[in-house]
Amino acid sequence: MQPVQMTPAERAALERLVEHARGDTGQSRRVADFLLAWWNAGQCGSYDLTTAWGVDDTIMDDMCVVFRLASRANSYPETLGCGPQFEAIVRAWRPKLVE
Known part of the structure; x- marks a missing residue:
């Protein structure tokens, strides 16, 4: 099976979410x-x-795009x-998994 190519909008949304995940806020x-549930929910x-009730609309828009990407x-x-x-x-949010 050929890997899916991300659209520019999907890539941009994913990059923004990865950048958000690098922060240290509640959002x-x-x-x-959200991202780690895709990586390895188990x-x-x-x-x-x-949990999405606590994110801004612009972040939620990106999450919807990435959810569709993950599904597609x-x-x-x-x-x-x-x-x-x-x-x-x-490493940042689940450090016990890499110890």
Whole structure:
């Protein structure tokens, strides 16, 4: 199976979310939880949709775009070339998983 190509809008939304997840705010944690549920829900935790109640509309718009991307790609983020970025999010928000 050929890897899915991200559209420019999908790539931009994902890059913005990864950048948000690098922060240390409540919204950053919520974005990290969302992204890590795609990375590995079993180890990193699933995503409670009510968590999205705590993010701004612009972040939610990006989350919707990335949710569609994840569903359309039918694969994990590392197959889209995002492994290092997601590994950094794991180190920041789930440090016990890398100890």
